[in-house]
Amino acid sequence: MNWRLILTLIIVSGVMAYLGDVLGMRIGKKRITLFGLRPRDTSRLITAITGMVISIAILVTMTVISENVRTALFSMKFIQGQLQSLTRELQESRSESQLMSLTLLDSEKRLREQQEGLISVQEELAMIQPRLEEAQESLSRIQKEKEQLEFEKAALTDSVESLKDESETLRKGLIQIRSGRIAVFAGEILGQSAIEPMSNRDDVEGVFQELRRQAEYVVGARTGLSPDEIVLAVDLEKEMEAIDACAGQANRKFVRILALANAIFGEDIRIDYEVKESFLVYRKGEVLFSQSVDRESARYDPESELHLMLRLVNRKAIQDSIVPDPVTGKVGALDATDFYEAVDILQKSGGRVNVEVSAAEDIYTEGPVRITLSIRPEDGEIQRED
Template structure:
């Protein structure tokens, strides 16, 4: 409460009422007449005027002392207008707030629905994740298999390309063979020579020279020309290295001269050297293979051919070097072979057929053999 304003209004009102009463009494005593009125009426007018002055003084005092009173007296319509506008704006704001509240509720409902859907999706994702991991593992395995297949395909493509080239060379060789123009085949053995341990450089060099002459003789014999007209294309650096390898060697060695490629008649023969250690495989008279011969309905020639094939296979397994082209490790005199066939055909009981080493047989071969045929169970 504004006590200062209240006290001020009471004091001013009391003063003005006292002054008005005093003025009215004096006028009444003097019987003053205003505007031709009776003194009693004049006193009433002055008393009413004093009340007006009291009201004016109260309003003026309140206006001076209180800003709110001044605003209420002089700006009431403006305030009412502002209050109306503010009320309208407040109502609009309330409507907007209400609308926003409704939208907020709708948004919250949508948010709850979305959160529910999100939870469902997360649950589905959690249930699908193991399958996804498995699918990733399967995909990784498929990729690895695909890479392996691609590498295998690449290797197969290379092999196919190599086989095509080889087939092309074979077709060319076949054409040349049919036309009778091939003198030497690729990989064919043209000769070999044994080099004893501790051989001197001069001796080894002489053996290499002899090996070349032997190869020239073989090619010349096939081509029907003089060996002097045959030219061997040799890598001199390779030949020097092979000679060095065989010189003063602690072990028995043998050297082979091999044709590098098919050679047409009249062409230079490209050759290479191959050096191997030589060791004793079969001693003279050693039993290499044996079978029993049953004469009833058997073919002696086929029997011996099978036995010789077994000897060839066994000799290769024992380390004897076969011919690069034919795969054979030796040859047998036809007379000795057919003598053995005839002896088996004449037999009337089971015979023991042994294949014996005719000489000491080393790694380089050849495998020289003899047949030893005796009745089965008889002492050798």
């Protein structure tokens, strides 16, 4: 409460009422008339004017003392207009605020839904993550397997191409074989010779030259060409290595000249040298095999029996370190005449006979195994020996 304003209004009202009363009494005593009125009416008019002056004085006092009263008296309509405008703006603000509140609630709801969806997605992602890692590992493994398969495919492609080339070569070789135009076969021995211990290099080179001449004569005899027309293709570096391996050695060596590949008539013949240790395996006259044969047996077949014995001798010789022919796998051969003479003797013999296979000469590692057949009755009488 504004006590100063209230006290001021009471005092001013009292002073003005007092002054109006004094002025009215004086005018009434003097019997003054205004505007042709009677004194009583004049007194009443003065009293009314005094009340008006009191009101004016109160308003003036309030206006002077209170800024709020001045505002209420002189700016009320402006303030009311501002209040109405502010009220409208407030209402609009409240509406906007409510709308924003609703929008915010809707946004919060959507945000909660999005958060819930995000949580659900995160949970699903957490569940999928191990499978994703497993799938990545499987993909990596499959990628490696794919690369391996591609590498194997490339290798197989190369192998297939190589096999095709080899097949074509074999096909051509087969055609040549069928047409009888093969001069030498791969791995075939074209000549061999022994080299004695401590041979000097010149002697060894002479042996190698002789081996080449042997090879030329062998091929020339097959093809009908002159040995001078036969061309032997050899790696000179390997030939020098083979000569070095034989020259000045304390042990006996043997050298074989081998065909590296099939060659048709007129082609150069690729050759290589095989150098191995040579030592005495069988001495002359040493019995290599002995078997008793019963002529009276129901299953007796002298030719088959003799073939079987020779195969057994061949096997035994290989087991005893004789180096076989790489193409035929045999270590020697028996003359057909000698073979069938022995068969004839076995057919004509009666009872049990003993067949001995002996070394015809000293036989070394390189062979060949030359043999003699001795057919004796078990009573000791010699039927045949050659």
